[in-house]
Amino acid sequence: MLAVKTLRSNLNIFRRSIWLMGNQFEISLVANDLIWAESKITDAINEINRVDKLLSALGDNSKVNEINRNAGVKPVKVDPEIFRLIDRSLQISALTYGAFDITYVSADKAADVKPSAFVNTYSNYKNVVLDPQAVTVFLKEKGMRISFASIGKGYAADRAKYILQMQGVSSGVINAGGDLLTWGTQPNNADWTIGAADPELQTQPFANLNIGNMCIATSVNAERHAAISNRPQVNMVNAKKGFPVSEIMRVSVISPTAELSDAMATPIMNMGVNAGLYLINQLNQISCLIIDDHNRIYTSKGIDKAD
Known part of the structure; x- marks a missing residue:
């Protein structure tokens, strides 16, 4: 069960802290009405929970799980949202020369894999094949896996910010496990x-x-x-x-x-x-x-x- 702290106000900044995606999130809004702010924060939390479920590898209905199960077998058609996130992840991998990589080798395969093959084959973003026309994802090697653990929290925070902005929240801060995402200004119009x-x-x-x-x-x-x-x-x-x-x-x-x-x-x-x-x-x-x-x-x- 999620532990939720009491919403409080201070100089028109309304906050709520909650444990989500294995991290402590704190959502702060600049507003004049407590009830309105509470409603918007709840919408942001719902969006973070949606992203968490979307990117989870648990459950038979998980698209991430389906991609991993079909590694080395066949491409998997995925939601456009997941496809775009994987595409951006691969771009960051290329940008960092593979220092960032959402791929890894499964535990059962790791015991049989030589150390050199981890990077060259099983943990290698270059072995992820995307088909924009069919919106499919294919992992070339059996035993390859993908995980959004290194990018999911940030993506969820961005989505929560988007939802809040679309609902008229002009200023705020999302603290996602110590990472701070801001928009607008403080109540005194100063920058964050x-x-x-x-x-x-x-x-x-x-x-x-x-x-x-x-x-x-x-x-x-x-x-x-x-x-x-x-x-x-x-x-x-x-x-x-x-x-x-x-x-x-x-x-x-x-x-x-x-x-x-x-x-x-x-x-x-x-x-x-x-x-x-x-x-x-x-x-x-x-x-x-x-x-x-x-x-x-x-x-x-x-x-x-x-x-």
Whole structure:
């Protein structure tokens, strides 16, 4: 059963928090009427639940489950909404050179697969075949699977925002498990902003990020963070050049949609500081902030540090 907190108001900002899609969502609206705001928030929650059911791999009626069952067998006709989301996912995979990928190998097949085949065959976005005319999806290899775990939360947040805007909600914020999606302005007509703190000076922001009509999604290297917190830090060394190589501890990506920000955050972390910044700086309407394992801060174009 879903746990729902009481709706509250503060300076014409109405909020409700609820557990959805394995994450804590908080939906905040700028409005003058509590009953009206409550109704709109309920509609947004219903939309998130619809997306969750649509993208689920559970149940005999699940299209994702049907795609996976027919891997290596035949194409599966899907809803246009699922088709478009897979198409966009494959585009992000190409953009990140496969660092983002919704494909993986099934548990029963993994035991029989050589490590090199995971990336080359079973976990490879290039082996997903889309037919726009028939609106079908085909996974080339038996044992291939797809999952929307890395993009579904962001897509659901975007859909909830769309529903709210279509119903006349001119300003608001959707917090999807820490990812913030905003539109409109605050009650005082100021843009939505957040302060990004220096890891060593948590109460002192080093940059004020304007996230008005944008989304910021953050990915944290939890394993590396725990290692550094619990034992003396050991630097990796570049075998060819002989100098320490820094790892990314945290990356935040700002873009117009939660789907894109959510999808890009982890790949940037896996790509490393230089490659990640290079990629982001080639793209329009997207920026990022990176903190490495030495607490050094890197920013792409579009982010200005505070004075």
